[in-house]
Amino acid sequence: MSGIAGILHFDGRPVEPGQVEAMTAAMHTRGPDGIHHWRKGNVALGQCMLRTTPESLEETQPLTNEDQSLVLVMDGRVDNFEELRRELLGRGAMLRTRADAELVLRAYEVWGEDCPDRIIGECVFFIWDARRQCLFAARDAAGTRHFHYHQGEGWFAFASEIKGLLTLPIERRLNESRLLDYLVPEFDRDDEVGTFYQGILRMPAGHAMSVNAAGPRIWRWWKPGELSEQKFASMEECTDAFMDQLRVAVKCRLRSIKPVGAMLSGGLDSSSIVGLISKEFRGELREPLQTFSMIREDRENCLDWRSIEQILKADPWLQPTIITSGKVDEVWPSHLASLPQADEPFSFSDGFTSGLRYGAARENGCGVVFDGMAGDMLFYGLDRTSSCLVQGRKFGQLPALLDAFRFHGYSDGPKTIFSAAAGQLAPDVLRAVVRSRRDSRQLDGPDLKLLRNEVARRYLGSRRSVSYLAGKALKPSSDQMAHANNFMGGLLSYPHEMLGLQTLSMGIEPRSPFSDRRMIEFAIRMPLSAKLAIPWYKHVLRIGTSGLLPDAVRWRKDIGGNPGWFFGSRLARAIHSGDPAFSDRAPCASVLGQWVDMETRNAMFGQIGRGLGFDEEWSLFRLSALSGWLSSRRHEFLSDC
Numbered sequence: 001m002s003g004i005a006g007i008l009h010f011d012g013r014p015v016e017p018g019q020v021e022a023m024t025a026a027m028h029t030r031g032p033d034g035i036h037h038w039r040k041g042n043v044a045l046g047q048c049m050l051r052t053t054p055e056s057l058e059e060t061q062p063l064t065n066e067d068q069s070l071v072l073v074m075d076g077r078v079d080n081f082e083e084l085r086r087e088l089l090g091r092g093a094m095l096r097t098r099a100d101a102e103l104v105l106r107a108y109e110v111w112g113e114d115c116p117d118r119i120i121g122e123c124v125f126f127i128w129d130a131r132r133q134c135l136f137a138a139r140d141a142a143g144t145r146h147f148h149y150h151q152g153e154g155w156f157a158f159a160s161e162i163k164g165l166l167t168l169p170i171e172r173r174l175n176e177s178r179l180l181d182y183l184v185p186e187f188d189r190d191d192e193v194g195t196f197y198q199g200i201l202r203m204p205a206g207h208a209m210s211v212n213a214a215g216p217r218i219w220r221w222w223k224p225g226e227l228s229e230q231k232f233a234s235m236e237e238c239t240d241a242f243m244d245q246l247r248v249a250v251k252c253r254l255r256s257i258k259p260v261g262a263m264l265s266g267g268l269d270s271s272s273i274v275g276l277i278s279k280e281f282r283g284e285l286r287e288p289l290q291t292f293s294m295i296r297e298d299r300e301n302c303l304d305w306r307s308i309e310q311i312l313k314a315d316p317w318l319q320p321t322i323i324t325s326g327k328v329d330e331v332w333p334s335h336l337a338s339l340p341q342a343d344e345p346f347s348f349s350d351g352f353t354s355g356l357r358y359g360a361a362r363e364n365g366c367g368v369v370f371d372g373m374a375g376d377m378l379f380y381g382l383d384r385t386s387s388c389l390v391q392g393r394k395f396g397q398l399p400a401l402l403d404a405f406r407f408h409g410y411s412d413g414p415k416t417i418f419s420a421a422a423g424q425l426a427p428d429v430l431r432a433v434v435r436s437r438r439d440s441r442q443l444d445g446p447d448l449k450l451l452r453n454e455v456a457r458r459y460l461g462s463r464r465s466v467s468y469l470a471g472k473a474l475k476p477s478s479d480q481m482a483h484a485n486n487f488m489g490g491l492l493s494y495p496h497e498m499l500g501l502q503t504l505s506m507g508i509e510p511r512s513p514f515s516d517r518r519m520i521e522f523a524i525r526m527p528l529s530a531k532l533a534i535p536w537y538k539h540v541l542r543i544g545t546s547g548l549l550p551d552a553v554r555w556r557k558d559i560g561g562n563p564g565w566f567f568g569s570r571l572a573r574a575i576h577s578g579d580p581a582f583s584d585r586a587p588c589a590s591v592l593g594q595w596v597d598m599e600t601r602n603a604m605f606g607q608i609g610r611g612l613g614f615d616e617e618w619s620l621f622r623l624s625a626l627s628g629w630l631s632s633r634r635h636e637f638l639s640d641c
Helices: 019-025 054-058 081-090 100-118 176-183 235-251 268-280 303-314 327-337 345-350 352-363 382-391 395-407 413-425 428-442 453-473 479-486 490-506 517-525 539-544 563-578 585-592 598-605 614-632
Strands: 002-009 035-040 043-049 070-078 121-129 134-139 148-152 155-159 207-212 215-220 260-263 290-295 319-324 368-370 509-511
Touching (some): 002 070, 019 043, 043 121, 070 100, 081 100, 100 121, 100 207, 148 215, 176 614, 235 539, 260 268, 268 303, 268 368, 268 539, 290 352, 290 563, 303 319, 319 352, 327 563, 345 352, 345 490, 352 368, 352 563, 382 413, 395 413, 479 517, 563 614, 585 598, 585 614, 598 614
Parallel strands (some): 260 368, 290 319
Antiparallel strands (some): 002 155, 035 043, 070 121, 121 134, 148 155, 207 215
């Protein structure tokens, strides 16, 4: 790990000296432990090394087999390393080191293109197969690692970051669809392939790719919808099995040659990870676990702080770092200065809070940091529970669901259940009318109303069409299939992409136990009753953490109010007031005028500080960020903006 790049010429033309070196040099922050290359004829590969595990000290990439017929570059880590090693040795594979990269290379030798299903970990890799004259690539199920690629005229290239590809002679044309995705956050995760650059693409999570002279062939190797349902004798048995699986996911991620940290938000997911490490795995660490939390400056009004404080008081072994919202006033100038260097503006706006937390981890010397990513996707919230009960005609459970709404402090239970019933039980004609009215209201929402009316209608229509076709293709035949579908889109891989761009360039490896493929598959296969928010949201996790977390944390009622939104609002106001050029209407009109309704934009700006809602304020911030990013790269997109 942690950065990879490569070039393949299909016509046999040698790769020019210095090309792949320029690609890795553009991503040099990913390789604090060395950057190495391999080139032979029409193929060149490069890797930026970040060593985090004891096994990685034995690792050198690009990695070849004995006759150099196979060459691998990999970003990431193998988490079923013990099982995979035993299986490979049982099949006669020769393992020269303990390195994870060699396990992947030998897995390809043994199973060929079927090897991704044998590898459980947070990783993406490419293998040049000289015998077949092709590149083979795979991305892990949850999309915890990613890469970008470009298919040129007679050549193919890939890199962990877009900046690596931009060292090559690639035509730089703006992708309007992705630009609009940025301005309308509801859809920013729907496109798993596109980037701001036409012709520079991403491969979706859980997919594999084979590249030869005929071009890339991409297919889904991970198909969680085909898993069979698990049966348990009781909810207690299911809870025990869930927690055992979580223990496996946490323990295998504790390998580290540097201090280990963990995000601690005060929510159930990150708190469960901290609790497990503290109570059951502290012997695996050479130093106390460092925790990193973000809270509001007015702590007495921050619900997350109450839970964080309970955990820290219960275990003095933990070494906490608390970041308050006042930090925004200190860092916004440096964050704004980073905008022109961002591959895409997504990482500037969506990556701000993770940048604060992981920046603190870097300052404290951490090389590995745990997070609670994907925890919310393993269970159903109150809205989803309402839809499941109505769709399954489980009306006898509705009183218990209403109680759950009350337990969590929500008074809109009857309205939510009624809306779910209308959506599930109404005739198709009526549902079409409801969708039409919803889309009309959305045109006046904080995102779409910033767009020119004709642009908004065209864009909304195209996105609804894409969603409709995707829904038909993935139409679930059961609740289990519907749950699996959640993991077969960009809902999880998108935040992992943003997190990776932030952390790996800092020399820190993020680790996500709830994104472990075994955890996800267990959750998908759980009985529906274990997923529903009855009698509590994440009831199985609340019961399972008995003895690991204080009761006040386990039975916390509020399930919203992430302080990250507070940090975002403060950032937007600090930059808008501190740097008038950021929100200057002239460059915005110049580069975005063909898409943005400037009259609406200017009117909304006049309301900042006078009752403008967070959604509107954040939309204006993203608009200004996009304007600034495009202005800094206007020469690249000269024909488009």
